[in-house]
Amino acid sequence: MRLTVDPDKCQGHNRCYSLAPELFDVDDYGYAHEIGDGTVPAGFEERARLAAANCPEFAIAIHDDVQTDPAVQGAGE
Amino acid sequence: MSGHHPPVSDWATDFDHTDEVWAADPFPIWDELRETCPVAHSDRYGGVWLPTRHDDVSAIAYDTEHFTSRSIIVNEGRPLAEAPVGIAPPISSDPPFHRDARRLLLPAFSPKAIAPLEPFTRAYCHELLDALAGHHVIDAAAEYAQHIPVRVIAKMLGFPEADADQFRGFVQDVLEGVDLPPEERIENFGRLDAYLTAQVQDHVDHPRDDLTSYLLQADIDGQPLEPSHVGGTIALLLIAGIDTTWSAIGASLWHLATHPDDRARLVAEPELVPVAIEELLRAYAPVTMARLVIDDFDYEGCPMRQDDWVLLPFPAANRDPEAFDRADEVIIDRAENRHAAFGLGIHRCAGSNLARMELQVALSAWLEHFPDFSVDDVDRVRWSGGQVRGPRTLPLRIA
Numbered sequence: 001m002r003l004t005v006d007p008d009k010c011q012g013h014n015r016c017y018s019l020a021p022e023l024f025d026v027d028d029y030g031y032a033h034e035i036g037d038g039t040v041p042a043g044f045e046e047r048a049r050l051a052a053a054n055c056p057e058f059a060i061a062i063h064d065d066v067q068t069d070p071a072v073q074g075a076g077e
Numbered sequence: 078m079s080g081h082h083p084p085v086s087d088w089a090t091d092f093d094h095t096d097e098v099w100a101a102d103p104f105p106i107w108d109e110l111r112e113t114c115p116v117a118h119s120d121r122y123g124g125v126w127l128p129t130r131h132d133d134v135s136a137i138a139y140d141t142e143h144f145t146s147r148s149i150i151v152n153e154g155r156p157l158a159e160a161p162v163g164i165a166p167p168i169s170s171d172p173p174f175h176r177d178a179r180r181l182l183l184p185a186f187s188p189k190a191i192a193p194l195e196p197f198t199r200a201y202c203h204e205l206l207d208a209l210a211g212h213h214v215i216d217a218a219a220e221y222a223q224h225i226p227v228r229v230i231a232k233m234l235g236f237p238e239a240d241a242d243q244f245r246g247f248v249q250d251v252l253e254g255v256d257l258p259p260e261e262r263i264e265n266f267g268r269l270d271a272y273l274t275a276q277v278q279d280h281v282d283h284p285r286d287d288l289t290s291y292l293l294q295a296d297i298d299g300q301p302l303e304p305s306h307v308g309g310t311i312a313l314l315l316i317a318g319i320d321t322t323w324s325a326i327g328a329s330l331w332h333l334a335t336h337p338d339d340r341a342r343l344v345a346e347p348e349l350v351p352v353a354i355e356e357l358l359r360a361y362a363p364v365t366m367a368r369l370v371i372d373d374f375d376y377e378g379c380p381m382r383q384d385d386w387v388l389l390p391f392p393a394a395n396r397d398p399e400a401f402d403r404a405d406e407v408i409i410d411r412a413e414n415r416h417a418a419f420g421l422g423i424h425r426c427a428g429s430n431l432a433r434m435e436l437q438v439a440l441s442a443w444l445e446h447f448p449d450f451s452v453d454d455v456d457r458v459r460w461s462g463g464q465v466r467g468p469r470t471l472p473l474r475i476a
Contacts, residue, residue: 011421011422011423011425012183012187012425012429013419013425013429014188014429014430014433015355017188018188018351026187026188026189027187028183028184028187028189029180029183029184029187030183030186030187030188030430050412050413053412053413053415054355054413054414054415055415056415056416056417056419056421057421057422058415
């Protein structure tokens with residue numbers, strides 16, 4: 001699973017950073033960005049979804065990694 | 078004070094957000110409008126529109142092309158200050174100026190800048206509560222909630238603590254005097270102006286490590302800020318941070334006083350407070366913003382005219398069943414909560430991190446001191462109307 005913060009949509013509400021500081025950081029102005037390349041470590045998937053579901057600006061996208069499931073591999077191509 | 082206007086005859090065509098009926102219980106008004114007339118209009122205040130659906134409130138909040146923030150408090154006059162700066166930047170500013178004015182302020186209110194203020198805030202809450210120990214009835218609005226944001230913003234700005242009572246008077250002039258004649262309103266503003274001029278001069282003469290001195294030293298593209306910009310921004314910080322947060326703290330205590338199960342749960346599970354405050358902010362969001370229509374414009378079939386007001390009732394958006402499950406219920410551990418209590422889009426409340434910290438600390442400290450309480454006299458509870466709604470008198474009986 002990967003997540004991304006859309007910098008054009010983020011207005012610095014800070015909901016994601018307070019719910020999941022392992023996955024998000026904020027800059028000096030309070031705007032959020034994903035940590036690293038946004039890969040969600042194992043065990044943090046629920047937190048990632050919760051952070052996305054609490055963003056008032058709908059700025060967080062979750063990209064489920066279909067490749068890890070052989071049954072659906074290639075289904076989206 | 079409000080109360081100068083005739084009674085409301087019909088909420089869809091003649092609403093008045095300062096009316097006592099709205100102040101006491103606006104939820105049924107918004108629920109009905111959402112179903113029957115989702116963008117209501119009133120001829121009062123020279124023409125004002127009221128969207129009540131989350132979709133419309135957010136669409137207008139995002140639309141800086143058709144709506145200006147030049148003035149954000151609906152009143153009988155129209156602002157003299159010009160776009161894009163407005164009277165109190167950045168809240169009154171439009172793009173592109175808005176971005177620079179806002180970026181000046183944001184570092185002072187970022188999560189990492191606010192965290193160090195928490196111990197001071199906590200100690201102050203406990204100090205207030207210690208002084209109230211032994212009282213059987215406490216006015217939680219006047220004796221507790223209102224003091225907290227006043228003290229914190231005075232500390233941030235570097236203004237004398239002893240002036241706190243004056244600040245509350247200024248807030249009342251700006252936010253509650255909206256249906257006064259414009260001349261009287263302007264006269265009231267003069268008091269705030271004179272006070273700020275003296276404080277700013279004192280900081281010019283004696284610079285120190287606070288937000289006022291920071292603004293005086295700040296620049297945009299190498300140009301120092303105009304004195305009117307500094308004064309306007311300080312007025313904004315003083316006005317915007319006080320009765321908004323006071324309202325949120327008071328409304329939260331009102332909810333817990335009237336919902337013993339939620340109160341008992343927070344006493345038993347103090348770690349739930351950060352989740353609970355988001356739900357209390359959703360359900361009792363204090364702040365409604367406003368915009369002015371830039372040019373005649375048809376919004377979803379509504380013939381909006383230049384200089385019409387548009388209210389942005391974030392509290393109504395937060396109760397829209399299209400946007401929230403069980404929108405009319407307070408679910409104290411609601412996990413998914415995209416509420417708009419701090420606004421949406423480029424004008425998201427710059428002080429939201431500070432407000433959240435104060436609300437969380439104020440509630441936790443209260444529950445530690447007074448785990449069991451109820452409303453003492455329901456008839457004495459008084460809510461403010463207008464664009465900042467919260468309890469102004471809240472007598473609570475301590476068990």
